[in-house]
Amino acid sequence: MPHPLVPVPTPETQPFWDGCQEGILRINKCLTCGSAYFPPSPICPECSSTDVEYFDASGDATLYSYTIQQKPFFLWGSEGPRSVALVKLAEGPMLTSSIVNCEQTPEALQLDMPLRATFVPFDEITVLCFEPAEQQS
Amino acid sequence: MIPSGATAIVGAAESTEIGAVPNMSSVGLAIDAAANAMSDAGIAASDIDGFTCGYFPVADMSRQLGIFPKWADNTVVGGCSWFFQLRNAVAAIHAGYCHTVLIVYGESGKSTRGLGQSFDAGQRGGTGQQFDMLYSGGQAAATFTLPVLRYQREYGLSDEELAVGAVSQRQWATEVPRATLREPTSVEEVLNSPMIAWPIRRAMCCLVSDAGGAIIVTSADRAKDYPKPPVYILGSGGALEAGVMSPGGVREPLRPEFIRTSGEAAFASSGITHEDIDHLMIYDAFIHTPIFGLEGLGFVNYGEGGHFIAEGHTAPGGKLPMNTSGGGLSYAHTGAYGMLCMLESIRQVRGEAANQVADVEIALCHGWGGYWSACSTLVFGASAP
Numbered sequence: 001m002p003h004p005l006v007p008v009p010t011p012e013t014q015p016f017w018d019g020c021q022e023g024i025l026r027i028n029k030c031l032t033c034g035s036a037y038f039p040p041s042p043i044c045p046e047c048s049s050t051d052v053e054y055f056d057a058s059g060d061a062t063l064y065s066y067t068i069q070q071k072p073f074f075l076w077g078s079e080g081p082r083s084v085a086l087v088k089l090a091e092g093p094m095l096t097s098s099i100v101n102c103e104q105t106p107e108a109l110q111l112d113m114p115l116r117a118t119f120v121p122f123d124e125i126t127v128l129c130f131e132p133a134e135q136q137s
Numbered sequence: 138m139i140p141s142g143a144t145a146i147v148g149a150a151e152s153t154e155i156g157a158v159p160n161m162s163s164v165g166l167a168i169d170a171a172a173n174a175m176s177d178a179g180i181a182a183s184d185i186d187g188f189t190c191g192y193f194p195v196a197d198m199s200r201q202l203g204i205f206p207k208w209a210d211n212t213v214v215g216g217c218s219w220f221f222q223l224r225n226a227v228a229a230i231h232a233g234y235c236h237t238v239l240i241v242y243g244e245s246g247k248s249t250r251g252l253g254q255s256f257d258a259g260q261r262g263g264t265g266q267q268f269d270m271l272y273s274g275g276q277a278a279a280t281f282t283l284p285v286l287r288y289q290r291e292y293g294l295s296d297e298e299l300a301v302g303a304v305s306q307r308q309w310a311t312e313v314p315r316a317t318l319r320e321p322t323s324v325e326e327v328l329n330s331p332m333i334a335w336p337i338r339r340a341m342c343c344l345v346s347d348a349g350g351a352i353i354v355t356s357a358d359r360a361k362d363y364p365k366p367p368v369y370i371l372g373s374g375g376a377l378e379a380g381v382m383s384p385g386g387v388r389e390p391l392r393p394e395f396i397r398t399s400g401e402a403a404f405a406s407s408g409i410t411h412e413d414i415d416h417l418m419i420y421d422a423f424i425h426t427p428i429f430g431l432e433g434l435g436f437v438n439y440g441e442g443g444h445f446i447a448e449g450h451t452a453p454g455g456k457l458p459m460n461t462s463g464g465g466l467s468y469a470h471t472g473a474y475g476m477l478c479m480l481e482s483i484r485q486v487r488g489e490a491a492n493q494v495a496d497v498e499i500a501l502c503h504g505w506g507g508y509w510s511a512c513s514t515l516v517f518g519a520s521a522p
Protein backbone atom coordinates (compact mmCIF):
# COMPACT_ATOMS: atom_id res chain seq x y z
CA MET A 1 0.00 0.00 0.00
CA PRO A 2 1.60 3.32 -1.06
CA HIS A 3 1.68 6.28 1.35
CA PRO A 4 -1.75 8.01 1.45
CA LEU A 5 -0.31 11.16 -0.13
CA VAL A 6 1.09 9.41 -3.21
CA PRO A 7 -1.27 10.74 -5.90
CA VAL A 8 -3.95 8.33 -7.13
CA PRO A 9 -5.09 9.21 -10.69
CA THR A 10 -8.76 9.03 -11.64
CA PRO A 11 -10.10 8.33 -15.15
CA GLU A 12 -10.52 12.10 -15.60
CA THR A 13 -6.96 12.96 -14.55
CA GLN A 14 -5.11 9.98 -16.08
CA PRO A 15 -3.90 11.93 -19.18
CA PHE A 16 -2.12 14.44 -16.90
CA TRP A 17 -0.34 11.63 -15.07
CA ASP A 18 0.50 9.84 -18.32
CA GLY A 19 2.02 13.15 -19.46
CA CYS A 20 4.22 13.25 -16.34
CA GLN A 21 5.53 9.78 -17.23
CA GLU A 22 6.31 11.02 -20.76
CA GLY A 23 7.90 14.27 -19.55
CA ILE A 24 5.09 16.43 -20.96
CA LEU A 25 2.93 18.94 -19.03
CA ARG A 26 -0.54 18.02 -20.23
CA ILE A 27 -3.42 20.19 -19.01
CA ASN A 28 -6.96 21.00 -20.11
CA LYS A 29 -8.21 23.54 -22.62
CA CYS A 30 -11.81 24.52 -23.30
CA LEU A 31 -12.77 24.27 -26.97
CA THR A 32 -15.70 26.64 -26.44
CA CYS A 33 -14.05 29.64 -24.73
CA GLY A 34 -10.37 28.80 -25.21
CA SER A 35 -9.46 28.85 -21.49
CA ALA A 36 -6.58 26.71 -20.29
CA TYR A 37 -7.23 25.45 -16.78
CA PHE A 38 -5.87 23.32 -13.97
CA PRO A 39 -6.50 21.01 -12.07
CA PRO A 40 -7.90 18.61 -14.67
CA SER A 41 -11.68 18.43 -14.90
CA PRO A 42 -14.23 17.36 -17.50
CA ILE A 43 -15.94 20.77 -17.30
CA CYS A 44 -14.55 24.22 -18.06
CA PRO A 45 -14.59 26.35 -14.87
CA GLU A 46 -14.86 29.53 -16.99
CA CYS A 47 -17.89 28.79 -19.18
CA SER A 48 -19.31 25.38 -18.06
CA SER A 49 -18.65 23.80 -21.43
CA THR A 50 -17.88 20.08 -21.41
CA ASP A 51 -16.29 20.39 -24.85
CA VAL A 52 -12.77 20.24 -23.41
CA GLU A 53 -9.54 18.47 -24.27
CA TYR A 54 -6.04 17.87 -23.00
CA PHE A 55 -3.17 19.64 -24.74
CA ASP A 56 0.60 19.77 -24.30
CA ALA A 57 1.40 23.00 -22.47
CA SER A 58 4.67 24.85 -23.05
CA GLY A 59 5.98 24.02 -19.60
CA ASP A 60 6.98 27.68 -19.26
CA ALA A 61 6.03 29.37 -16.00
CA THR A 62 7.01 32.03 -13.46
CA LEU A 63 7.43 31.91 -9.69
CA TYR A 64 4.50 33.70 -8.03
CA SER A 65 5.30 33.01 -4.36
CA TYR A 66 6.75 30.32 -2.15
CA THR A 67 7.76 29.04 1.27
CA ILE A 68 10.84 27.01 2.18
CA GLN A 69 9.88 24.06 4.32
CA GLN A 70 12.55 23.32 6.90
CA LYS A 71 11.45 19.69 7.32
CA PRO A 72 10.28 18.46 3.92
CA PHE A 73 7.78 15.66 3.43
CA PHE A 74 9.88 12.52 3.94
CA LEU A 75 8.73 10.90 0.68
CA TRP A 76 10.91 13.40 -1.22
CA GLY A 77 13.89 11.66 0.33
CA SER A 78 15.75 14.93 0.94
CA GLU A 79 16.92 16.11 4.35
CA GLY A 80 17.48 19.82 3.81
CA PRO A 81 15.01 22.68 3.31
CA ARG A 82 12.70 22.37 0.31
CA SER A 83 10.53 24.89 -1.52
CA VAL A 84 6.75 24.75 -1.83
CA ALA A 85 5.69 27.19 -4.52
CA LEU A 86 2.82 28.85 -6.30
CA VAL A 87 3.75 28.65 -9.97
CA LYS A 88 1.96 30.57 -12.71
CA LEU A 89 1.91 28.75 -16.05
CA ALA A 90 2.48 30.76 -19.24
CA GLU A 91 -0.99 29.55 -20.32
CA GLY A 92 -2.55 31.19 -17.22
CA PRO A 93 -3.35 28.65 -14.49
CA MET A 94 -1.72 28.81 -11.05
CA LEU A 95 -0.69 25.62 -9.32
CA THR A 96 1.15 24.33 -6.28
CA SER A 97 4.55 22.75 -6.94
CA SER A 98 8.20 22.76 -5.86
CA ILE A 99 11.23 24.41 -7.46
CA VAL A 100 14.05 21.94 -7.89
CA ASN A 101 17.58 21.79 -9.34
CA CYS A 102 18.65 25.00 -7.58
CA GLU A 103 19.60 26.18 -4.10
CA GLN A 104 16.59 26.21 -1.79
CA THR A 105 17.29 29.72 -0.52
CA PRO A 106 15.58 33.12 -0.74
CA GLU A 107 18.56 34.34 -2.80
CA ALA A 108 18.23 31.61 -5.43
CA LEU A 109 14.44 31.76 -5.53
CA GLN A 110 13.45 35.17 -6.87
CA LEU A 111 9.80 36.10 -7.36
CA ASP A 112 8.75 36.23 -11.03
CA MET A 113 11.83 34.24 -12.13
CA PRO A 114 11.23 32.20 -15.30
CA LEU A 115 10.71 28.49 -14.71
CA ARG A 116 10.13 25.43 -16.78
CA ALA A 117 8.43 22.14 -16.03
CA THR A 118 10.52 19.16 -15.02
CA PHE A 119 9.42 15.71 -13.96
CA VAL A 120 10.71 14.10 -10.82
CA PRO A 121 10.40 10.61 -9.30
CA PHE A 122 8.20 10.54 -6.19
CA ASP A 123 7.74 7.17 -4.51
CA GLU A 124 6.65 4.89 -7.38
CA ILE A 125 5.36 7.60 -9.72
CA THR A 126 6.64 10.69 -11.56
CA VAL A 127 5.35 14.13 -10.58
CA LEU A 128 5.47 17.70 -11.90
CA CYS A 129 8.03 20.13 -10.48
CA PHE A 130 9.68 23.24 -11.90
CA GLU A 131 13.29 24.38 -12.29
CA PRO A 132 14.92 27.70 -13.18
CA ALA A 133 14.51 28.20 -16.93
CA GLU A 134 18.19 28.92 -17.58
CA GLN A 135 19.15 25.58 -16.01
CA GLN A 136 20.44 22.81 -18.28
CA SER A 137 18.53 19.64 -17.57
CA MET B 138 -34.03 38.54 3.14
CA ILE B 139 -34.21 37.42 6.76
CA PRO B 140 -34.81 40.48 8.97
CA SER B 141 -31.77 41.61 10.94
CA GLY B 142 -32.07 40.32 14.51
CA ALA B 143 -34.77 37.74 13.72
CA THR B 144 -32.81 35.13 15.68
CA ALA B 145 -30.54 35.22 18.70
CA ILE B 146 -28.04 33.12 20.58
CA VAL B 147 -29.35 32.11 23.99
CA GLY B 148 -26.76 29.54 25.01
CA ALA B 149 -23.01 29.48 24.39
CA ALA B 150 -20.18 27.61 26.04
CA GLU B 151 -16.84 25.95 25.58
CA SER B 152 -15.84 22.59 26.99
CA THR B 153 -15.09 22.73 30.71
CA GLU B 154 -11.38 22.40 29.97
CA ILE B 155 -9.46 23.45 26.86
CA GLY B 156 -5.83 23.19 25.83
CA ALA B 157 -4.61 19.70 26.66
CA VAL B 158 -7.56 17.46 27.60
CA PRO B 159 -6.29 13.90 27.10
CA ASN B 160 -9.12 12.37 29.15
CA MET B 161 -11.74 13.35 26.53
CA SER B 162 -12.29 12.35 22.90
CA SER B 163 -13.46 14.75 20.21
CA VAL B 164 -17.02 13.54 20.82
CA GLY B 165 -16.54 13.84 24.58
CA LEU B 166 -15.41 17.46 24.22
CA ALA B 167 -18.44 18.21 22.03
CA ILE B 168 -20.88 16.62 24.49
CA ASP B 169 -19.25 18.45 27.41
CA ALA B 170 -19.63 21.76 25.56
CA ALA B 171 -23.22 20.93 24.58
CA ALA B 172 -24.09 20.19 28.22
CA ASN B 173 -22.50 23.49 29.25
CA ALA B 174 -24.40 25.41 26.58
CA MET B 175 -27.74 23.85 27.63
CA SER B 176 -26.92 24.76 31.23
CA ASP B 177 -26.02 28.30 30.12
CA ALA B 178 -29.41 28.57 28.38
CA GLY B 179 -31.28 26.88 31.23
CA ILE B 180 -32.82 24.26 28.94
CA ALA B 181 -32.62 20.52 28.29
CA ALA B 182 -32.37 18.39 25.16
CA SER B 183 -36.17 18.14 24.98
CA ASP B 184 -36.35 21.90 24.33
CA ILE B 185 -34.19 21.57 21.21
CA ASP B 186 -35.72 20.60 17.85
CA GLY B 187 -32.88 21.41 15.45
CA PHE B 188 -29.33 20.09 15.49
CA THR B 189 -26.08 20.60 13.62
CA CYS B 190 -22.57 19.37 14.01
CA GLY B 191 -19.56 19.12 11.76
CA TYR B 192 -17.00 16.33 11.50
CA PHE B 193 -19.26 13.84 13.31
CA PRO B 194 -22.12 11.63 12.11
CA VAL B 195 -25.00 13.98 12.88
CA ALA B 196 -27.54 11.32 13.91
CA ASP B 197 -25.06 9.61 16.22
CA MET B 198 -24.41 12.88 18.01
CA SER B 199 -28.05 13.95 18.31
CA ARG B 200 -29.01 10.52 19.69
CA GLN B 201 -26.23 10.59 22.28
CA LEU B 202 -27.47 13.97 23.44
CA GLY B 203 -31.10 12.82 23.55
CA ILE B 204 -32.14 15.30 20.88
CA PHE B 205 -34.71 14.18 18.27
CA PRO B 206 -34.43 17.00 15.75
CA LYS B 207 -36.98 17.99 13.12
CA TRP B 208 -34.19 19.69 11.20
CA ALA B 209 -30.48 18.89 10.94
CA ASP B 210 -27.43 20.10 9.05
CA ASN B 211 -23.93 18.75 8.70
CA THR B 212 -22.27 21.25 6.36
CA VAL B 213 -18.52 20.70 6.46
CA VAL B 214 -16.28 23.31 4.84
CA GLY B 215 -13.38 23.11 7.29
CA GLY B 216 -12.73 25.50 10.17
CA CYS B 217 -15.72 27.76 9.57
CA SER B 218 -18.25 24.90 9.25
CA TRP B 219 -20.09 26.17 12.36
CA PHE B 220 -20.42 29.64 10.81
CA PHE B 221 -22.15 28.06 7.83
CA GLN B 222 -24.28 25.89 10.12
CA LEU B 223 -25.35 28.93 12.15
CA ARG B 224 -26.37 30.73 8.94
CA ASN B 225 -28.35 27.65 7.92
CA ALA B 226 -29.92 27.41 11.38
CA VAL B 227 -31.02 31.06 11.19
CA ALA B 228 -32.69 30.33 7.86
CA ALA B 229 -34.30 27.12 9.17
CA ILE B 230 -35.75 28.91 12.21
CA HIS B 231 -36.99 31.76 10.02
CA ALA B 232 -38.58 29.22 7.66
CA GLY B 233 -40.32 27.48 10.55
CA TYR B 234 -38.54 24.14 10.15
CA CYS B 235 -37.63 24.22 13.82
CA HIS B 236 -37.50 26.78 16.65
CA THR B 237 -34.33 26.07 18.66
CA VAL B 238 -31.06 24.73 17.24
CA LEU B 239 -28.03 23.32 19.06
CA ILE B 240 -24.72 23.61 17.14
CA VAL B 241 -21.93 21.48 18.58
CA TYR B 242 -18.23 21.04 17.99
CA GLY B 243 -15.39 19.16 19.64
CA GLU B 244 -11.90 18.32 18.50
CA SER B 245 -9.13 16.43 20.21
CA GLY B 246 -6.60 18.23 18.03
CA LYS B 247 -3.68 17.90 20.43
CA SER B 248 -4.39 14.59 22.16
CA THR B 249 -6.04 12.96 19.08
CA ARG B 250 -8.52 10.93 21.13
CA GLY B 251 -11.45 9.36 19.29
CA LEU B 252 -12.83 10.44 15.93
CA GLY B 253 -10.63 12.54 13.70
CA GLN B 254 -11.64 15.12 11.14
CA SER B 255 -13.95 14.00 8.37
CA PHE B 256 -12.94 17.10 6.41
CA ASP B 257 -9.94 15.60 4.70
CA ALA B 258 -8.32 17.45 1.81
CA GLY B 259 -6.02 14.47 1.37
CA GLN B 260 -8.59 11.84 0.41
CA ARG B 261 -7.19 9.40 -2.15
CA GLY B 262 -7.97 10.46 -5.69
CA GLY B 263 -9.18 13.91 -4.60
CA THR B 264 -7.84 17.12 -6.12
CA GLY B 265 -5.79 18.01 -3.05
CA GLN B 266 -4.28 14.55 -2.81
CA GLN B 267 -3.32 14.45 -6.49
CA PHE B 268 -2.12 17.99 -7.10
CA ASP B 269 -1.30 19.79 -3.87
CA MET B 270 -0.49 17.85 -0.73
CA LEU B 271 2.42 15.80 -2.05
CA TYR B 272 4.62 18.89 -2.26
CA SER B 273 4.31 19.78 1.43
CA GLY B 274 3.15 16.50 2.95
CA GLY B 275 0.02 18.46 3.81
CA GLN B 276 1.84 20.87 6.15
CA ALA B 277 -0.46 23.89 6.37
CA ALA B 278 2.37 26.16 7.54
CA ALA B 279 4.03 25.68 4.15
CA THR B 280 0.97 25.88 1.90
CA PHE B 281 -1.70 28.08 3.53
CA THR B 282 1.01 30.71 3.96
CA LEU B 283 2.07 30.68 0.29
CA PRO B 284 0.77 34.20 -0.48
CA VAL B 285 2.68 35.79 2.43
CA LEU B 286 5.99 36.38 0.62
CA ARG B 287 4.21 37.84 -2.40
CA TYR B 288 2.20 40.12 -0.11
CA GLN B 289 5.32 41.29 1.72
CA ARG B 290 7.16 42.10 -1.51
CA GLU B 291 4.17 43.68 -3.24
CA TYR B 292 3.25 45.95 -0.33
CA GLY B 293 6.58 46.41 1.44
CA LEU B 294 5.69 44.63 4.68
CA SER B 295 8.85 43.72 6.60
CA ASP B 296 9.26 40.61 8.74
CA GLU B 297 9.29 42.88 11.80
CA GLU B 298 5.98 44.46 10.79
CA LEU B 299 4.46 41.06 10.03
CA ALA B 300 5.51 39.79 13.47
CA VAL B 301 3.53 42.51 15.29
CA GLY B 302 0.30 40.57 14.74
CA ALA B 303 1.53 37.80 17.05
CA VAL B 304 2.67 40.34 19.65
CA SER B 305 -0.68 42.20 19.63
CA GLN B 306 -2.69 39.05 20.11
CA ARG B 307 -0.45 37.95 22.97
CA GLN B 308 -1.12 41.32 24.60
CA TRP B 309 -4.80 40.42 24.67
CA ALA B 310 -4.08 36.88 25.90
CA THR B 311 -2.08 38.03 28.92
CA GLU B 312 -5.42 38.84 30.60
CA VAL B 313 -7.21 35.65 29.52
CA PRO B 314 -6.86 32.84 32.11
CA ARG B 315 -7.91 30.09 29.66
CA ALA B 316 -5.38 31.15 27.02
CA THR B 317 -2.57 28.64 26.43
CA LEU B 318 0.12 31.32 25.94
CA ARG B 319 -0.08 34.28 28.35
CA GLU B 320 3.47 35.54 28.72
CA PRO B 321 4.05 38.83 26.87
CA THR B 322 6.13 38.43 23.73
CA SER B 323 8.05 40.75 21.39
CA VAL B 324 8.87 41.16 17.72
CA GLU B 325 12.38 39.92 18.49
CA GLU B 326 11.05 36.80 20.20
CA VAL B 327 8.67 36.06 17.32
CA LEU B 328 11.49 36.46 14.77
CA ASN B 329 13.80 34.27 16.86
CA SER B 330 11.28 31.42 17.10
CA PRO B 331 12.16 28.35 15.01
CA MET B 332 11.77 28.63 11.25
CA ILE B 333 9.02 26.32 10.01
CA ALA B 334 8.54 27.32 6.37
CA TRP B 335 10.45 30.47 5.45
CA PRO B 336 9.34 33.21 5.96
CA ILE B 337 6.97 31.63 8.50
CA ARG B 338 8.24 30.95 12.03
CA ARG B 339 6.65 28.95 14.79
CA ALA B 340 5.29 32.00 16.63
CA MET B 341 3.41 32.92 13.43
CA CYS B 342 1.55 29.59 13.46
CA CYS B 343 -1.51 28.61 15.46
CA LEU B 344 -1.46 26.38 18.51
CA VAL B 345 -2.60 22.76 18.50
CA SER B 346 -5.22 22.25 21.20
CA ASP B 347 -8.13 20.18 22.48
CA ALA B 348 -11.46 22.00 22.87
CA GLY B 349 -15.18 21.84 22.35
CA GLY B 350 -17.81 24.51 21.88
CA ALA B 351 -21.56 24.78 21.48
CA ILE B 352 -24.16 27.42 20.64
CA ILE B 353 -27.93 27.47 20.99
CA VAL B 354 -29.90 29.73 18.66
CA THR B 355 -33.61 30.47 18.65
CA SER B 356 -36.09 33.04 17.36
CA ALA B 357 -35.89 36.58 18.74
CA ASP B 358 -39.37 36.15 20.27
CA ARG B 359 -38.37 33.09 22.25
CA ALA B 360 -34.95 34.53 23.11
CA LYS B 361 -36.47 36.98 25.59
CA ASP B 362 -37.42 34.10 27.92
CA TYR B 363 -33.86 32.87 28.51
CA PRO B 364 -31.65 33.70 31.51
CA LYS B 365 -28.83 35.41 29.57
CA PRO B 366 -29.31 38.54 27.46
CA PRO B 367 -29.79 37.47 23.82
CA VAL B 368 -26.98 37.97 21.32
CA TYR B 369 -28.84 38.83 18.14
CA ILE B 370 -27.66 37.65 14.75
CA LEU B 371 -27.85 40.86 12.74
CA GLY B 372 -26.55 39.51 9.46
CA SER B 373 -24.23 37.06 7.78
CA GLY B 374 -22.38 36.12 4.65
CA GLY B 375 -20.48 33.20 3.24
CA ALA B 376 -18.60 32.21 0.10
CA LEU B 377 -16.42 29.49 -1.38
CA GLU B 378 -13.48 29.92 -3.67
CA ALA B 379 -10.18 28.09 -3.73
CA GLY B 380 -10.98 24.43 -3.34
CA VAL B 381 -8.25 22.24 -1.95
CA MET B 382 -5.79 23.63 -4.52
CA SER B 383 -5.60 26.52 -2.13
CA PRO B 384 -4.35 29.13 -2.11
CA GLY B 385 -3.43 28.51 -5.77
CA GLY B 386 -7.13 28.22 -6.55
CA VAL B 387 -7.85 31.83 -5.55
CA ARG B 388 -8.38 33.83 -8.72
CA GLU B 389 -6.63 36.96 -7.43
CA PRO B 390 -4.37 35.67 -4.64
CA LEU B 391 -3.77 39.05 -2.97
CA ARG B 392 -7.38 40.17 -3.42
CA PRO B 393 -9.45 37.07 -2.76
CA GLU B 394 -12.94 37.72 -4.08
CA PHE B 395 -14.63 35.27 -1.70
CA ILE B 396 -13.72 37.38 1.34
CA ARG B 397 -15.27 40.44 -0.25
CA THR B 398 -18.40 38.49 -1.25
CA SER B 399 -18.92 37.17 2.28
CA GLY B 400 -18.26 40.54 3.91
CA GLU B 401 -20.55 42.48 1.59
CA ALA B 402 -23.40 40.05 2.27
CA ALA B 403 -22.86 40.39 6.03
CA PHE B 404 -22.89 44.19 5.92
CA ALA B 405 -25.90 44.31 3.57
CA SER B 406 -28.00 41.86 5.59
CA SER B 407 -27.20 43.53 8.92
CA GLY B 408 -27.61 47.09 7.64
CA ILE B 409 -24.52 48.31 9.44
CA THR B 410 -21.30 50.01 8.38
CA HIS B 411 -17.68 49.43 9.37
CA GLU B 412 -17.88 52.34 11.83
CA ASP B 413 -20.60 50.49 13.80
CA ILE B 414 -18.29 47.62 14.70
CA ASP B 415 -16.95 47.68 18.24
CA HIS B 416 -15.16 44.34 18.24
CA LEU B 417 -13.67 42.09 15.58
CA MET B 418 -12.64 38.46 15.36
CA ILE B 419 -10.77 37.22 12.27
CA TYR B 420 -9.81 33.56 12.39
CA ASP B 421 -6.02 33.41 12.65
CA ALA B 422 -4.76 30.02 11.61
CA PHE B 423 -1.54 31.78 10.69
CA ILE B 424 -0.34 35.33 11.22
CA HIS B 425 -1.37 36.55 7.75
CA THR B 426 -5.04 35.61 7.74
CA PRO B 427 -6.22 38.65 9.77
CA ILE B 428 -4.39 40.87 7.26
CA PHE B 429 -6.31 39.37 4.35
CA GLY B 430 -9.51 39.54 6.40
CA LEU B 431 -9.13 43.24 7.25
CA GLU B 432 -8.59 44.03 3.56
CA GLY B 433 -11.18 41.69 2.08
CA LEU B 434 -13.86 42.82 4.54
CA GLY B 435 -13.10 46.43 3.64
CA PHE B 436 -11.79 47.74 6.97
CA VAL B 437 -8.71 48.96 5.07
CA ASN B 438 -7.66 49.09 1.44
CA TYR B 439 -5.75 46.27 -0.23
CA GLY B 440 -2.13 46.40 0.82
CA GLU B 441 -2.84 48.29 4.07
CA GLY B 442 -3.84 45.43 6.39
CA GLY B 443 -0.33 44.44 7.42
CA HIS B 444 0.66 48.00 8.24
CA PHE B 445 -2.66 48.59 10.05
CA ILE B 446 -1.85 45.76 12.46
CA ALA B 447 1.81 46.81 12.70
CA GLU B 448 0.66 50.28 13.78
CA GLY B 449 -1.14 48.74 16.77
CA HIS B 450 -4.72 49.50 15.76
CA THR B 451 -5.93 45.98 16.63
CA ALA B 452 -4.00 45.66 19.93
CA PRO B 453 -5.35 46.60 23.39
CA GLY B 454 -6.05 50.35 23.30
CA GLY B 455 -6.29 50.35 19.48
CA LYS B 456 -9.28 51.64 17.53
CA LEU B 457 -10.33 48.19 16.27
CA PRO B 458 -9.94 45.51 19.00
CA MET B 459 -9.32 42.21 17.23
CA ASN B 460 -8.84 38.59 18.36
CA THR B 461 -9.24 39.59 21.98
CA SER B 462 -9.01 36.05 23.37
CA GLY B 463 -5.51 35.82 21.94
CA GLY B 464 -6.87 33.94 18.93
CA GLY B 465 -5.51 30.80 17.36
CA LEU B 466 -1.96 32.00 17.97
CA SER B 467 -2.26 32.43 21.74
CA TYR B 468 -5.64 31.24 23.05
CA ALA B 469 -6.26 27.82 21.49
CA HIS B 470 -6.49 26.29 18.03
CA THR B 471 -7.86 22.80 17.67
CA GLY B 472 -7.56 22.32 13.92
CA ALA B 473 -10.95 23.80 13.12
CA TYR B 474 -11.01 26.88 15.34
CA GLY B 475 -14.16 28.58 14.02
CA MET B 476 -16.43 27.74 16.96
CA LEU B 477 -13.93 29.19 19.44
CA CYS B 478 -13.73 32.34 17.31
CA MET B 479 -17.54 32.74 17.40
CA LEU B 480 -17.69 32.12 21.15
CA GLU B 481 -15.30 35.00 21.87
CA SER B 482 -17.50 37.35 19.81
CA ILE B 483 -20.55 36.17 21.77
CA ARG B 484 -18.79 36.63 25.13
CA GLN B 485 -17.78 40.16 24.14
CA VAL B 486 -21.36 41.12 23.16
CA ARG B 487 -22.64 39.60 26.42
CA GLY B 488 -20.02 41.55 28.35
CA GLU B 489 -18.57 38.42 29.92
CA ALA B 490 -15.23 38.04 28.10
CA ALA B 491 -12.02 37.54 30.09
CA ASN B 492 -10.40 40.57 28.44
CA GLN B 493 -13.61 42.52 27.95
CA VAL B 494 -13.71 45.46 25.53
CA ALA B 495 -15.88 48.30 26.89
CA ASP B 496 -19.40 48.71 25.50
CA VAL B 497 -19.47 46.13 22.73
CA GLU B 498 -22.80 46.70 20.99
CA ILE B 499 -21.91 45.14 17.62
CA ALA B 500 -19.27 42.49 16.91
CA LEU B 501 -18.15 41.06 13.58
CA CYS B 502 -16.72 37.56 13.37
CA HIS B 503 -15.03 36.16 10.26
CA GLY B 504 -13.87 32.57 9.80
CA TRP B 505 -12.09 30.45 7.20
CA GLY B 506 -12.29 26.82 6.26
CA GLY B 507 -10.15 24.39 4.28
CA TYR B 508 -7.31 26.87 3.77
CA TRP B 509 -8.94 29.42 1.43
CA SER B 510 -11.77 27.06 0.37
CA ALA B 511 -14.49 28.85 2.29
CA CYS B 512 -15.17 31.80 4.53
CA SER B 513 -18.11 33.20 6.43
CA THR B 514 -18.87 36.49 8.17
CA LEU B 515 -21.29 36.90 11.08
CA VAL B 516 -22.54 40.11 12.70
CA PHE B 517 -23.71 39.87 16.31
CA GLY B 518 -25.53 42.58 18.25
CA ALA B 519 -26.56 43.25 21.85
CA SER B 520 -29.92 44.53 20.60
CA ALA B 521 -32.15 43.93 17.61
CA PRO B 522 -32.82 46.83 15.22
Ligand SMILES: [Zn+2]
Pocket residue numbers: 030031032033034035044045046047048049
Ligand atom coordinates in the same frame (compact mmCIF):
# COMPACT_ATOMS: atom_id res chain seq x y z
ZN1 LIG C 1 -14.80 27.42 -21.39
